[in-house]
Amino acid sequence: MTPAPAEGAPTLRLALLHPQxxxxxxxxxxxxxxxxIEVVMTHTTYEWTRGAVARGDVDVALVGLDGSGVLPQQLVxxxxxxxxxxxxxxxxATDAGLIAAIIRAGVRGWVRPSxxxxxxxxxxxxARNGETWLPPDVTTALLERLLDAEKxxxxxxxxxxxxxxxxxEILDCxxxxxxxxxxxxxxxxxxxxxxxxxxxxxRKLEVHSTLAAVSLANKSRASL
Amino acid sequence: xxxxxxxxxRLLLESLSRALEHKGFTVLAATTTPREAVAAVxxxxxxxxxxxxxxPDGDGLDAARDVRRDHPETHVVILTAxxxxxxxxxxxxxxxxxxxxxxxxxxxxxxxxxxxAQGKGRVDKALLRRxxxxxxxxxxxxxxxxxxxxxERVVLGCLGDGLSTPEIVARLGISHTTVRSHIQAILAxxxxxxxxxxxxxxxxxxxxxxxxxx
Numbered sequence: 001m002t003p004a005p006a007e008g009a010p011t012l013r014l015a016l017l018h019p020q021x022x023x024x025x026x027x028x029x030x031x032x033x034x035x036x037i038e039v040v041m042t043h044t045t046y047e048w049t050r051g052a053v054a055r056g057d058v059d060v061a062l063v064g065l066d067g068s069g070v071l072p073q074q075l076v077x078x079x080x081x082x083x084x085x086x087x088x089x090x091x092x093a094t095d096a097g098l099i100a101a102i103i104r105a106g107v108r109g110w111v112r113p114s115x116x117x118x119x120x121x122x123x124x125x126x127a128r129n130g131e132t133w134l135p136p137d138v139t140t141a142l143l144e145r146l147l148d149a150e151k152x153x154x155x156x157x158x159x160x161x162x163x164x165x166x167x168x169e170i171l172d173c174x175x176x177x178x179x180x181x182x183x184x185x186x187x188x189x190x191x192x193x194x195x196x197x198x199x200x201x202x203r204k205l206e207v208h209s210t211l212a213a214v215s216l217a218n219k220s221r222a223s224l
Numbered sequence: 225x226x227x228x229x230x231x232x233x234r235l236l237l238e239s240l241s242r243a244l245e246h247k248g249f250t251v252l253a254a255t256t257t258p259r260e261a262v263a264a265v266x267x268x269x270x271x272x273x274x275x276x277x278x279x280p281d282g283d284g285l286d287a288a289r290d291v292r293r294d295h296p297e298t299h300v301v302i303l304t305a306x307x308x309x310x311x312x313x314x315x316x317x318x319x320x321x322x323x324x325x326x327x328x329x330x331x332x333x334x335x336x337x338x339x340x341a342q343g344k345g346r347v348d349k350a351l352l353r354r355x356x357x358x359x360x361x362x363x364x365x366x367x368x369x370x371x372x373x374x375x376e377r378v379v380l381g382c383l384g385d386g387l388s389t390p391e392i393v394a395r396l397g398i399s400h401t402t403v404r405s406h407i408q409a410i411l412a413x414x415x416x417x418x419x420x421x422x423x424x425x426x427x428x429x430x431x432x433x434x435x436x437x438x
Contacts, residue, residue, distance in 0.1 A: 020305060020326040022333065023236055029246065029330075030239035066305075090235065113233035114256075120235060 009036055012128050013057060016042040017049040018064030018090070027062075030117060037121070046074045054081040060109075060128050062120075065091040065102070072098075075105035086127040090120075096141045103142060109133045156220035162204045170197050175214045225341045226250045228268060230261035230284070231276040231303065247334050258287035265291050265298050271341040272321065274333075277304040277311055278388070285314055292318055299340040303333070309423050310386020321345035368425060371413045379406040384423050 014037055018024040021044055028042040041052045052058055061078055079085055088109030093099055102110075109127035111120050112135055123133040134142075163171065166187075173183045184194045198210060207213050227249050231237040234256060241254040253264035258279055265273055273291055275284040288300040299321035304311070315323050321340030324333050339345040372380065382392045392403045411417065414425045 021329055022240065022303075022326045025330050026236065026239035026243040029243045033242075111235070113235050116234055117238045 009125075011036055011038050012124060013038050013040050013059045014124065015040055015049050015052050015058040015061045017044070017046060017061065019044055019066060020064065023064055034121060037124070050078055050081055053078050053085055056082055058082065058085060060086045060088060060124050062088045062090070062124065065089050065093065072101040072105045075102065075107060079106040088124055088127050094137070094141075096145050099138055099141050100145055110135055110138055152219050153221075156216050159205050159216060160220055163201060167197055167201050167204070170194065171201050171213060171217050174198070174210050175217050225272065225337065226252055226268065226270045227272045227274055227337065228253045228255065228261060228264045228270045229274045230255045230258065230287070232256050232279050243330055244334070247330070249337070258282040258284060262287050262290050265295055269295065270298055272299045272301055272337055274301045274303055274337065277302055277306065285311060285318070288315070288318055288320055292320070299343070299345060301336055301340050301345065306388060309383070309420050312420070319346070368414055372410060376406050376410050376413070379403060380410050380422060380426050383407070383419050384426050
């Protein structure tokens with residue numbers, strides 16, 4: 001059951017964070033006996049783990065996400081504490097938005113709670129070596145989201161291509177949060193002319209508010 | 225001591241089984257479904273079956289009921305991540321040998337298993353009494369309940385009916401996140417730390433018919 005470590009591979013230094021104590025404790029005892037893995041620390045709360053990560057003692061952090069414990073923002077903070085850190089999560093999340101948030105937080109390894117220990121160890125080693133290991137259904141959800149975002153981007157760009165150069169400049173100003181008065185001053189236009197330009201932008205983009213127009217402009221640039 | 229372990233989270237199942245073997249237990253079978261667990265009990269006749277509560281295709285309590293009926297020499301201990309008053313009461317009614325949370329230390333679980341194997345284990349009556357209906361109700365609970373919003377009261381009522389979070393989601397047609405935040409708010413407003421305790425306040429507070437398990 002326990003495979004030999006790869007020849008000459010350096011020891012993988014692991015921090016283990018799981019909100020449920022029985023998970024943290026038994027995973028630790030299992031992984032401690034695994035060749036090539038050194039469990040640097042195990043804890044049920046995020047703050048302690050962050051300390052060890054910030055000292056550079058850890059190559060990989062394995063984090064249990066069960067909805068109540070660790071949040072995507074805290075994953076981001078772990079990576080900020082030590083940018084070379086490889087993040088691996090245990091999660092049964094299926095919501096596409098949550099999956100995207102977890103991946104955006106810098107997670108490069110993901111195992112389902114129903115996975116085997118052998119698969120977990122493979123994922124930990126892969127993540128340490130700069131690889132990305134995701135469950136197939138997580139990859140599907142991410143790709144669908146990426147393609148949807150691409151479709152929205154193409155449609156938004158097509159709408160924006162109908163605008164004149166001046167209208168695009170003004171939309172850009174709105175996206176940066178400028179008021180109509182500020183836009184008028186920048187381009188030496190009367191408030192009336194600015195309003196007319198904005199009305200044209202709204203009509204051409206087929207939206208009813210400047211907020212909707214700005215959102216469309218942002219989507220034309222946005223990625224995942 | 226000879227045991228069978230059952231949990232659909234294979235990662236936990238494998239590492240828990242290994243850890244229990246290190247503690248001197250003989251793990252005869254590590255299974256991922258209640259059906260496999262019952263089959264393993266029939267085959268090996270273990271001292272204790274340690275089984276999770278929630279499975280995608282079945283219920284740990286159903287397996288426990290079958291085992292109690294067909295193999296009364298095997299004691300059953302429930303291992304669970306959720307504090308669900310209805311299932312705790314059901315476990316007590318079935319005469320199960322223990323009910324332990326996943327927030328426990330391994331040593332705590334070991335202790336429960338050992339008591340269970342000696343036939344001394346049972347669902348903690350004191351816990352049941354404390355959470356299910358106190359003999360000395362704290363005064364003024366009625367006003368505590370009035371701090372809840374209408375929807376929080378509905379959610380608390382569902383907890384009183386023993387519903388799990390997914391069941392509340394299904395009954396009320398609101399999102400999982402919303403249910404969770406209502407429950408957080410309920411716990412904070414009632415000044416309690418668990419769903420069980422919240423339900424206890426509900427029972428003591430309204431003095432009405434919605435007693436746990438009825």
